[in-house]
Amino acid sequence: MKTGTGHAHGKIILIGEHSVVYSQPAIALPFKGVQVTTTITESDKLTIDCVYHKGSLDTAPKQLDNIKIVLKETLTRLDKKNARFHIEIESTIPQERGMGSSAAVANATIAAIFDYFDEPLDSKLQFELAQVAEAVSHGDPSGLDAYITVSDKPVYFVKGEAVVELNIATKGYLIVGDTGEKGQTKLAVQALGERKQANPQLINELIYGLGRLTYSVKELLKGNDLYTIGSIINKSQQYLSQMGISNPSLNNLISISNESGSLGSKLTGGGWGGCMFALSNDLESARQIEAALIENKAHQTWLLAF
DSSP states (O other), rough: EEEEEEEEEEEEEETTTTGGGGTOEEEEEEEEEEEEEEEEEESOEEEEEEESSEEHHHGGGGHHHHHHHHHHHHHTTTOOTTEEEEEEEOOOOOOSSSSSSSHHHHHHOOOOOOHHHTHHHHHHHHEEEEHHHHHHHSSOSSSSHHTTTTTTOOOOEEETSOOEEEEOOOOOOEEEOOOOOOOHHHHHHHHHHHHHHHSSSHHHHHHHHHHHHHHHHHHTTTOHHHHHHHHHHHHHHHHHHHHHOOHHHEEEEHHHHHHOSEEEEEEEOOOOSSEEEEEEEHHHHHHHHHHHHTTOOOSEEEEEOO
């Protein structure tokens, strides 16, 4: 039987979410502890099997609008508009938690379609197609998620500029905690845009401030000063809170982490729910922070060494 397979993984934004939409830098890490695989097999109908829907793609819910759009665009690029097949998506990336699920699913699906038709796929075209899906999911995507969910290296990303892959000298651990609440990236981006119109001076100061903090972290990652990085991470969380991006569930897990010895803690991703992370310089402390998060009702936790 003819098949095609595509893979992608999750991501953690270390610093710079939301400000990256306004052409400020962000730093993101690939997170291969969570992954997605899309498999394409022969069928006389266009069907899908995933967490949101099983059956005809035509009757799929709005959560799959991004896949419908990118599928149409991909088949158009391949001159296969009338193709029919079955799509199976298996993912361990929690949906709508700021870990890049929508971009990863789009990337894996694009790669699987090209593999199914035995067509070459270069990174530039894959990024362009993934951005088509991300525009449906998030409204005004920076492009960071589309890039990092198929990257093997951490990146320093500025919208519209060449991506800089980072060789990080710093050693440490991120403890990622899931609030269990779905993030609302698209609405959060829209709300920040409205706040920016209502109070441009304050929001622009915060946006450019996050950009400066991100650049500082980029330089610090060339060394091994986790304490200063942690202090900047805390400062960025203050900025994100002032922007209205955090919420009580995130704030609770962040406070628990800081009380348990984190060097710095902040939300990661779109905010209004989703995930946060804490920073530690050794595995024993990381496990203590993780245990505290679990005890205080974190939905899921992960450890990421870097």
